[in-house]
Amino acid sequence: MSEKQLDFLKGTWDLLEATFTARDGSLEMPWGPSPIGMGVISESGDFSAHVMRARRARFASDHPTPAEKQQAYDDYFSYFGRILRFDDGQGTMISRVGGSSNPNWTGGEQVRYLDIEDQDHIVFRTPPIPFAGAEVVGRLRWKRRRSDPA
DSSP states (O other): OOHHHHHHHHHEEEEEEEEETTTTTEEEEETTTOEEEEEEEOTTEEEEEEEEOOOOOOOSSSSSHHHHHHHHHEEEEEEEEEEEETTTTTTEEEEEEESSSSSSTTTTTEEEEEEETTTTEEEEESSSSSTTTTEEEEEEEEEOOOOOOO
16 A cells, blocks of 8 residues: 555545536536535545435434435445555555445445545546446545644
């Protein structure tokens, strides 16, 4: 694992935007136009990422309906695991998924293209993936969370 890349990425990141673009240029925003989220990367390469719709409907009762459960699933995504390696030639980060809200990801590897905009802004892009009947490329833009002065 590239210590330089990991050293740069370690810390807490806040989600700024999440879009998925199809080959025809159409844009999907599964968590709405202003999603919220947080990513955390440790010194050892462990990570956790959470993305959700900013305004989620509350359940009508303590026992959600099937439709409410489906909407809750659609409005939130998370996964965690460990960064395995960086491929500087490809500009990618490869991680092993320890657990995910999508059970098909658990135990597998995920590839992300990493674009470093500046010291405080990064973009993770997916390779082409299936989404809603089309093949899309996901783009999630993050901002480094800085500690407030005491």
